[in-house]
Amino acid sequence: MACPYLANQNLHTDDSGQETKDGKVSVRYENYLCLSKILTAQNMMTTAKGETYVHDEHLFITTHQTFELWFKQMLFEINSARTIFDTDYLEERNMLVVISRMNRVVEIIKLLSSQFLVLETMTSQDFFDFRHLLGNSSGFQSVQFRMLENRLGVRSESRIRHNGEDYIMSFLPDDRKAIIQSEKDKSLFEFVNSWLERTPGLEPGRFDFFTNFRASVEAMLSEAEDMAQNVQDPKAREHENHENENNRSTFNTLFDEKAHDLLVKRGDRRFSLKAIRGALMIFLYRDEPRFHLPFQLLQCLTDIDEHLNKFRYNHACLAQRMVGNKLGTGESSGYHYLRSTCSDRYKIFRDLTSLSTFLVPRDRIPPLNNLMKRTLA
Numbered sequence: 203m204a205c206p207y208l209a210n211q212n213l214h215t216d217d218s219g220q221e222t223k224d225g226k227v228s229v230r231y232e233n234y235l236c237l238s239k240i241l242t243a244q245n246m247m248t249t250a251k252g253e254t255y256v257h258d259e260h261l262f263i264t265t266h267q268t269f270e271l272w273f274k275q276m277l278f279e280i281n282s283a284r285t286i287f288d289t290d291y292l293e294e295r296n297m298l299v300v301i302s303r304m305n306r307v308v309e310i311i312k313l314l315s316s317q318f319l320v321l322e323t324m325t326s327q328d329f330f331d332f333r334h335l336l337g338n339s340s341g342f343q344s345v346q347f348r349m350l351e352n353r354l355g356v357r358s359e360s361r362i363r364h365n366g367e368d369y370i371m372s373f374l375p376d377d378r379k380a381i382i383q384s385e386k387d388k389s390l391f392e393f394v395n396s397w398l399e400r401t402p403g404l405e406p407g408r409f410d411f412f413t414n415f416r417a418s419v420e421a422m423l424s425e426a427e428d429m430a431q432n433v434q435d436p437k438a439r440e441h442e443n444h445e446n447e448n449n450r451s452t453f454n455t456l457f458d459e460k461a462h463d464l465l466v467k468r469g470d471r472r473f474s475l476k477a478i479r480g481a482l483m484i485f486l487y488r489d490e491p492r493f494h495l496p497f498q499l500l501q502c503l504t505d506i507d508e509h510l511n512k513f514r515y516n517h518a519c520l521a522q523r524m525v526g527n528k529l530g531t532g533e534s535s536g537y538h539y540l541r542s543t544c545s546d547r548y549k550i551f552r553d554l555t556s557l558s559t560f561l562v563p564r565d566r567i568p569p570l571n572n573l574m575k576r577t578l579a
């Protein structure tokens with residue numbers, strides 16, 4: 203198919219930037235995309251300030267600008283998913299839309315990680331030649347990046363403090379307001395939590411997945427404990443006992459509200475117990491037609507976390523390569539600060555990644571009753 207813009211090449215442009223021919227109104231490529239704004243926005247300090255021209259500053263600016271455009275696109279996708287989730291009942295066709303948009307977010311994050319490679323074609327010496335002109339400006343002041351984290355569900359109390367200050371202090375008053383609002387609004391994480399709590403099959407009347415699952419796990423654990431007593435070699439027996447104890451206390455965090463609350467208090471778990479049970483149900487019965495899409499969504503959210511973490515790591519490596527152990531222009535400890543953000547504290551959907559902890563052999567998964575089979579068909 204020909205490019206729709208090239209097909210209109212011979213048209214005349216009127217003052218409003220629209221084109222007319224034979225009374226038809228058409229749009230020109232450069233006007234539609236506002237290229238005159240975008241392509242004149244690369245203001246190099248090394249030419250503006252009469253400083254020695256540094257060729258690579260252009261790449262530095264372009265790279266940051268493209269990142270900001272992609273941040274904008276991701277916010278657009280995540281906000282649309284939040285709007286779709288903002289209901290008591292999520293229709294299946296909407297679920298497909300959410301999945302395709304969240305997959306898009308995953309692909310954009312992957313793309314951004316590889317864009318760092320392009321910036322790495324700049325040597326640290328070339329960066330050094332203009333870094334002093336950046337003053338205190340830093341990616342730390344990217345409003346969109348903070349909005350993105352908050353819209354997804356990074357918790358402000360999990361953030362690593364930078365110079366002992368709240369991250370919000372790095373922003374201008376109007377931006378602060380918008381960022382604080384994005385902390386208060388319901389995040390994608392919170393919407394997903396509410397949606398998982400409504401997973402069909404959790405309620406006692408229909409199937410009561412959880413009581414059935416618990417009975418099956420209890421039987422499995424008791425059998426394993428009995429078998430361990432028959433192991434002759436004391437060392438091997440000790441090892442098995444230890445493993446069984448470990449398994450029991452792990453499953454206990456799923457069975458016992460208090461054990462779950464303790465993990466939440468420690469910051470090691472975020473979803474409500476009901477939501478985790480819902481997610482586990484989707485995880486175990488993903489072959490049932492009605493759980494196909496929910497399962498895909500859970501995978502997708504896990505991917506967002508994983509690739510965002512890789513993004514943070516790639517960025518930290520880039521910073522180390524460019525400035526070594528120097529402080530950042532935003533006055534953080536630089537590489538060391540960035541490295542500390544590549545941790546579980548910044549992961550949003552970690553509970554979903556950890557679901558495999560509760561896997562049981564297939565024959566231990568409680569069979570669905572007829573009513574539930576019909577519900578999930």
Ligand code: HEM
Pocket residue numbers: 265266269270321329339340341342343344347517520521522524525529530531532533534535536537539540543
């Ligand atoms: C020469 C390349 C780069 C270097 C040396 C660098 C260095 C740093 C450093 C040291 C920080 C920590 C804050 C500070 O003290 O300044 C930081 C934060 C940040 N930078 Fe970069 N950066 C580079 C490129 C980029 C690019 C291309 C982007 C894309 C927008 C970016 C986005 C960010 C963001 C979002 C933060 C905040 C991260 C957080 O607080 O979790 N950086 N950068």
